[in-house]
Amino acid sequence: MTPNSQFALLGTRRFLPFFITQLLGAFNDNLFKQSLILAILFKLSFEVDKEAWINFADRDLLVNLCAMLFILPFFLFSALGGQFGEKFAKDALIRLIKLAEIVIMAVGATGFLLESLPLMLLALFAMGTHSALFGPVKYSILPAALREQELVGGNALVEMGTFLAILAGTIGAGLLMSGKGYQSAVGIAIVATAVAGYLSSRAIPRFAASLPQLQLDWNIFRQSWRIMHLGLGQRPAVSRSLIGSSWFWFLGAIYLTQIPNFAKDLLHGDESVVTLILTVFS
Template identity: 45%
Template sequence: MKKGLFSLLASRRFGPFFFTQFLGAFNDNVFRQALILLIASGAVTAVSVNTLNNVALALFILPFFLFSALAGQVADKYDKASLVRKIKFVEVCIMSAAAVGFFFDAVYFLLGVLFCMGLQSTFFGPIKYSIIPQQLDDKELVSGNALVEMGTFLAILLGSISGVLLKMDGVGDGVVAIAVVGLALLGYLAARGIPSAPAADDGLKLNWNLWKETWHIVGYAREVKSVWMCVLGISWFWFLGAAYTTQLKVYVDDYLLGTDGLYAVLLGTFSIGIGLGSFLCEKLSGKRVELGLVPLGSIGLSVFGVDLFFSYAGLEGNGQVDIAGFLQQAGGYRVLMDLLGIGVFGGFYIVPLFAFIQHRSNPKHLSRIIAANN
């Protein structure tokens, strides 16, 4: 792999950006998992745990609906590398506030911080995918997107596990606070190494009417029919992925009757599958930007998803089931293979779609098209 997939990580035009987005995703999941466990600990008794978890999810997603139109304009109007550095500095400030919230177990305050995190992610999202074609050539687009998807899901896995470990009984309240601030600082330092990525449309005048601009950016996404189909495909994938990731804990608790350790194993299997699928996609595509693997990915997602439903029939719960007990049951390995398969074919599905959008879109509108997707 002298000039293969991972050689990009050593290059200045991609390496600093990769580690910036990796650390950001890692920190997001450390924070969110630690907050989920704080909520589950009963820190707030007036509202049910499930209600608070749903409120937390809504608060993180809400900024994407409200501010993506503005975020897309900003990403097209200004130098993306400079924007990333400013956004990561804001993350340091947000995580400093989060540190205070974790130290005092202030759940409602942390929910407000979570909204700010969602807002920061809203502005980073369009840059994350539109900066790649500015730094890489067409033959490297699939490789770059494969690495980003691998890194994102590895960060989700490691961040979620770290969030659990940092909030376990016996760990000091200040540890998670130090961790989220430290990770934010590392992300800011990585961002300082990103080379300039000039504005795609520096003459753009910002439209502050967010509702009207939302329809404008959707219009940009629909200019090229094949790009619009990719936007819809990506949206469907994240809708499906959100369903799996948000319901996996319920599946483990209520149907498998499993422990938190089992939940971590299943989440890890799913995340590893996405990373493996992204890696294989880069190899199977021959580094060409084409959609041949997308139908295969959708078929695999469907087959393994349906089998996951039937694999439950072979499991029997008798008290809490740990990892060893789960694997001894008739359907244990089948559930693992189904989640791995969903992840692998998810990688086949998502990587070519992002690369195709970057390849076929008008460069002046690319950030706004990604914002429309968000």
């Protein structure tokens, strides 16, 4: 490893604890979400209520509902998360968000142990909110922690860690769900990962607030519109990059959500087939 290698950042306290924290967060997001999707498709039983306005026995519909519940908070709360990241000390904000993750995963674990779909869906929406609030500070902390010549390498490491964590969490869910005692296995895994993420966040050095005098705008729709208008109003190189990146994540979310349906309905496989497809895909 050369002194100029981005991997040298992994040996520094100003980067490593944050890197581990964000990696564990991305891993836990996908471990829980994929475990819930697999539980809906292969484990949980549903009763058909013909008078209900929505058929909750439709497993394909529930899988897509999971995707919506996880993604919706990013539209609603990302702008608010950006304000938090400017007004408050970034290290303290990360620790608070990670502490909330422990509570959320405790709710999710309870949902798995009780096989309660409402509890699991509530935890999924809460985890989406957690990630929406964490995302802005995740990227705004890098310019404060790294020197200018380290920013490209630091961003590359964060992106690499995020993608590896997404794939590892998705595949790990398949492995946990293939066992008989999947309820306790998933519950222990998601809570333990959340605790590990909080502990690693405690080692993040202090980074002062950028704009402590900022007045928070709690109107999430107005703020979201302003952010969208600001992003799309940049010069073409920037605005098109934003659109391209958003489209990439949009397609990725669609494919990862539909692979379990594809494996079950068209290949007539079980959780192990889903895991095999994702392993080959990764």
